[in-house]
Amino acid sequence: MLKLIDVEKTFHANTANEVRPLRGITLDIGEGAFVIVLGGNGSGKSTLLNALAGCFEIDSGRIELDGQDLGDWSEHRRAAWIGRVFQNPFSGTASGMSILDNFSLAAKRGKLRGLAWAQSRKLRQELQGRVRELDMGLENRLDSPIGLLSGGQRQALTLLMATWLKPKLLLLDEHTAALDPKSADQVLALTERVIADAKLTTLMVTHSMQQAVQYGDRIVMMHGGRVLHDFGYEQKQQLQVDDLLACFHNARQDEWLD
Amino acid sequence: MALLIGALTLGIILSLLALGVYISYRIFDIADITVDGSLTFGAAVTGVLLVNYGVHPLYATLAGFAAGLLAGTVTGILQTTFRINPLLSGILVMSGLYSVNLHVMGRSNIPFLGVATLNSYCEQLGASWFGAATTNLGGWTVSSADVTMLMLMSVLVSSIALVLWAFFRTDLGTAMRASGDNPQMVKALGGNVALYRLFGLALANGLVALAGSLWAQYQNFADVQMGIGMIVWGLASVIIGEALTGAAGVGLAIVGTIIGSVLFRELVAIALSFGLNPNDLKLITAVFVFAALVLPDLARKLSTRANRKRAKVARTRPC
Numbered sequence: 001m002l003k004l005i006d007v008e009k010t011f012h013a014n015t016a017n018e019v020r021p022l023r024g025i026t027l028d029i030g031e032g033a034f035v036i037v038l039g040g041n042g043s044g045k046s047t048l049l050n051a052l053a054g055c056f057e058i059d060s061g062r063i064e065l066d067g068q069d070l071g072d073w074s075e076h077r078r079a080a081w082i083g084r085v086f087q088n089p090f091s092g093t094a095s096g097m098s099i100l101d102n103f104s105l106a107a108k109r110g111k112l113r114g115l116a117w118a119q120s121r122k123l124r125q126e127l128q129g130r131v132r133e134l135d136m137g138l139e140n141r142l143d144s145p146i147g148l149l150s151g152g153q154r155q156a157l158t159l160l161m162a163t164w165l166k167p168k169l170l171l172l173d174e175h176t177a178a179l180d181p182k183s184a185d186q187v188l189a190l191t192e193r194v195i196a197d198a199k200l201t202t203l204m205v206t207h208s209m210q211q212a213v214q215y216g217d218r219i220v221m222m223h224g225g226r227v228l229h230d231f232g233y234e235q236k237q238q239l240q241v242d243d244l245l246a247c248f249h250n251a252r253q254d255e256w257l258d
Numbered sequence: 259m260a261l262l263i264g265a266l267t268l269g270i271i272l273s274l275l276a277l278g279v280y281i282s283y284r285i286f287d288i289a290d291i292t293v294d295g296s297l298t299f300g301a302a303v304t305g306v307l308l309v310n311y312g313v314h315p316l317y318a319t320l321a322g323f324a325a326g327l328l329a330g331t332v333t334g335i336l337q338t339t340f341r342i343n344p345l346l347s348g349i350l351v352m353s354g355l356y357s358v359n360l361h362v363m364g365r366s367n368i369p370f371l372g373v374a375t376l377n378s379y380c381e382q383l384g385a386s387w388f389g390a391a392t393t394n395l396g397g398w399t400v401s402s403a404d405v406t407m408l409m410l411m412s413v414l415v416s417s418i419a420l421v422l423w424a425f426f427r428t429d430l431g432t433a434m435r436a437s438g439d440n441p442q443m444v445k446a447l448g449g450n451v452a453l454y455r456l457f458g459l460a461l462a463n464g465l466v467a468l469a470g471s472l473w474a475q476y477q478n479f480a481d482v483q484m485g486i487g488m489i490v491w492g493l494a495s496v497i498i499g500e501a502l503t504g505a506a507g508v509g510l511a512i513v514g515t516i517i518g519s520v521l522f523r524e525l526v527a528i529a530l531s532f533g534l535n536p537n538d539l540k541l542i543t544a545v546f547v548f549a550a551l552v553l554p555d556l557a558r559k560l561s562t563r564a565n566r567k568r569a570k571v572a573r574t575r576p577c
Contacts, residue, residue, distance in 0.1 A: 053446070079448035092446070094439035097432075105436055108429050110448035115425070118432040161447070 007061035039222035080110020083162030092158030095147025106161035152183025269523030274469035279492030295355030298485035300467025305480035326467020334456030495519035
């Protein structure tokens with residue numbers, strides 16, 4: 001489904017601030033896989049997601065989604081195939097606009113936006129049903145500004161928005177990192193349900209080893225812009241937080257020895 | 259009475275300017291100073307077509323609107339394709355337009371004497387509707403041309419406001435509103451933010467130029483200086499409108515902006531009739547906008563401080 005072949009990216013090349021967040025990433029991700037991308041700060045995991053989403057052009061390598069080379073696709077064109085949830089709850093929703101307004105945008109993700117009415121009774125009813133399932137008491141607040149909601153509520157809604165039309169690929173960029181533990185658990189539970197229901201191909205970035213062990217069916221561990229380990233389903237079942245910690249510890253030590 | 263009707267008509271015409279500023283300033287969060295140039299551009303294009311080419315006033319007015327679309331598009335291209343700071347893009351286009359306007363007009367002032375304009379059209383229409391050059395309105399004798407013009411402009415601006423309101427409820431309009439609110443989100447949902455911004459700036463300046471075109475026809479001349487400081491005028495109208503309606507939702511904001519423009523023009527007319535020096539007008543408008551931007555924050559800060567002091571007193575009380 002998703003293929004990355006030797007993807008490289010350097011920022012501020014040939015200056016004192018040169019950073020190389022992606023140093024040859026090659027990955028092959030099958031349809032319906034729920035991949036956890038694990039790494040510390042500066043490991044390149046968020047840059048990897050942004051490269052997929054098209055926030056910048058990669059320096060070399062190839063990104064293929066569903067057999068299509070995404071190289072020349074702009075960010076908004078890729079959005080037709082890719083759903084995204086960001087780390088910052090403010091990033092995924094337009095705070096001054098109502099919940100319904102926000103979802104009317106999500107209902108047109110990647111489609112041509114013309115002069116048809118954005119809101120419809122059908123959308124409102126469908127949304128009311130989906131929001132009721134969240135059990136956050138939002139079903140009667142569809143017309144209030146989304147900016148009045150809590151971070152957890154906004155992330156839950158952003159997740160629903162990103163998957164309102166089924167994306168070929170779902171990118172979750174540490175989408176619970178800014179939430180309190182209780183909200184984070186709620187959003188993660190919802191994430192798991194949404195992904196399972198729609199059989200979504202997902203990349204979820206996290207720095208939490210606990211989350212990495214608990215969720216998904218494959219772990220891609222990144223360090224210094226490279227894929228350090230790639231644990232498949234069977235291996236992942238055996239993995240524990242301590243094992244992951246040890247992997248990172250070894251990687252750091254190797255770096256020292258270099 | 260004639261003075262009030264005049265101010266009312268001008269207020270309604272200039273509410274198109276205010277609506278343009280509302281779009282760029284409130285929806286896209288850009289203080290777009292192109293407005294100062296595009297207002298004159300609309301007046302200049304309309305004026306030249308009327309005086310030099312004898313074009314029908316309706317087409318000349320539409321051409322004025324188109325001129326504004328063009329000016330806004332140029333500013334939009336500078337901002338999106340060339341990634342120039344929004345404020346600077348506006349300054350560049352406004353500055354360039356000053357020369358363009360002089361070239362279009364051929365001189366700094368064009369009087370619309372002896373040519374057909376919307377104004378002369380209203381004179382004919384008024385005479386045939388009311389049967390005389392003057393008519394009686396609630397005990398006041400007023401020019402029927404003025405009343406006709408006022409009615410025509412009210413109908414025009416109401417229809418434009420209605421179309422705008424409807425537009426901002428469509429898929430495209432909603433995406434445009436969102437791209438001012440959160441561009442990152444709109445991109446993630448497949449919206450072409452740059453294109454929306456370009457379109458919004460074109461529309462905003464189109465409306466402003468239309469205001470310029472109508473204003474010139476109403477006062478019977480176009481002047482190369484008529485646009486100077488008009489963005490502040492538009493901002494003042496938008497701010498008054500928000501104070502009146504609370505700025506919840508696009509519909510209320512549009513209505514508020516129109517009322518704000520009319521109110522502001524009436525206030526100015528009254529102040530002028532009481533002997534305010536017209537030279538001070540721009541300064542007073544600028545100070546007004548400054549105060550409107552600063553006072554709400556200041557009031558909040560002062561009241562928080564007062565509350566804190568009160569709380570302190572309460573806490574030191576023995577139990």
